[in-house]
Amino acid sequence: VARKAFTVGIACEGKMKEADYVGIVSGRDVDKFAVAGLTPIKSELVDAPYAHEFPMVLECRLLHTLELGIHTQFIGEIVDVKVDQSALGEDGLPDILKIKPLVYDTAHKGYHAVGPLLGKAFSVGKEWL
Ligand SMILES: Cc1cc2nc3c(=O)[nH]c(=O)nc-3n(C[C@H](O)[C@H](O)[C@H](O)COP(=O)(O)O)c2cc1C
Numbered sequence: 001v002a003r004k005a006f007t008v009g010i011a012c013e014g015k016m017k018e019a020d021y022v023g024i025v026s027g028r029d030v031d032k033f034a035v036a037g038l039t040p041i042k043s044e045l046v047d048a049p050y051a052h053e054f055p056m057v058l059e060c061r062l063l064h065t066l067e068l069g070i071h072t073q074f075i076g077e078i079v080d081v082k083v084d085q086s087a088l089g090e091d092g093l094p095d096i097l098k099i100k101p102l103v104y105d106t107a108h109k110g111y112h113a114v115g116p117l118l119g120k121a122f123s124v125g126k127e128w129l
Pocket residue numbers: 019020022023024025026027028104
C-alpha cells in the first residue's frame with residue numbers, strides 16, 4: 001500500500017505447490033519466495049516484485065483501496081503485462097492453453113485446469129441478435 005504498487009502473478013499447473021504455499025504463509029513471517037524456490041524480480045515499472053517462474057504477470061499501479069467489511073479491495077491500473085515467450089501463440093498473443101493457469105474452486109478448495117476452447121466470444125451468442 002505504501003509503495004502504491006502490486007503485481008499479479010498467474011499461477012500455472014507446473015507451479016501449483018509453489019502458488020499454494022505462498023498463499024498459505026505471510027511474507028511478514030518467512031521469506032516465502034526463497035522457501036518455494038521462486039525468484040523475485042524487481043519490476044522496472046512499479047515498486048513491487050514478481051515471481052520469475054509464473055508465466056504471466058500483471059504489473060499494477062495502486063489506484064484505489066476500498067474497505068469492504070472483512071475484506072479490502074485493491075483496484076489498480078495495469079501498466080504492463082509480461083508473458084513468457086513460450087506461452088505466446090502463433091498470433092503473438094498469450095495462449096491460455098500454454099499458460100495453463102490454475103482455476104480455483106472456492107467451494108471445494110481445489111485447483112483445476114483450463115479445458116479446451118468451447119466457442120468464440122462475441123460470436124456464439126449472435127444467433128439471438
Ligand atoms: C487457495 C488460496 C486462496 C486465497 N484467496 C485469497 C483471497 O481471495 N483474498 C485474500 O486476501 N487472500 C487470499 N488468500 C490468502 C493470501 O494468499 C494470504 O493472505 C497471503 O499469502 C498473505 O501473504 P502476505 O502477508 O505475504 O501478503 C488465499 C490463499 C490460498 C492458498
